[in-house]
Amino acid sequence: MIQMTSFQRSIIIGIILSDGWMQHRIRWNPKIGFKQSIKNFEYFWYVFIQLSSLCSNYPWLTKTIKRGKLFYALEFQTRQLRCIIEIYTLFYYESKIKVIKPELYDYLDYLALAHWIMGDGAKKNKGLTLCTDNFSYKEVVLLMNILKIKYDINTTMHKEKNKPRIYINDKELLKILPYIKPYFTKNFLYKIHL
8 A cells, every 4th residue: 555755745735735636536546636837847847756656657748728829738647546535635525626624724834835835826026926816715814824823924815817816925935934945946946036
């Protein structure tokens, strides 16, 4: 039986908060999928290497046409594993829609936070925006509360295209910077202004 390490669990939490997804078919264990633009190869490959013991195949190249332009990306999926059920139940209800639950508080460590920022963080002014477009206003407030209670980070909610996003200013970002920076790949250091 394959088990995941706590290090792998934290990476998975971070990528599920951002660009990752999970699938769960009836009578099968869940699996994790992750996709990144080819320009983010360094980060994608780092995540794949860390999670490769949970996979049975190498990543593959995908093509997508958006707004008339051709985009290339890399994707991988894990095996369907029993050890992934814990994370699946943390993020998904029976409706197969990704949600945020209060239990995330116990899982969101600095490593998961770093991967969330690398995946969905965007440099904005002197701070950082977390693109939480796929979550409801209530879920975004829950995420903001987790950041405040667990890390003493004061955040604000901004709207972009009528979707809620979390903004962390530069002073608040400095509180967590020494703890998340060691987990960043070089190509994403610009997101935290380094």
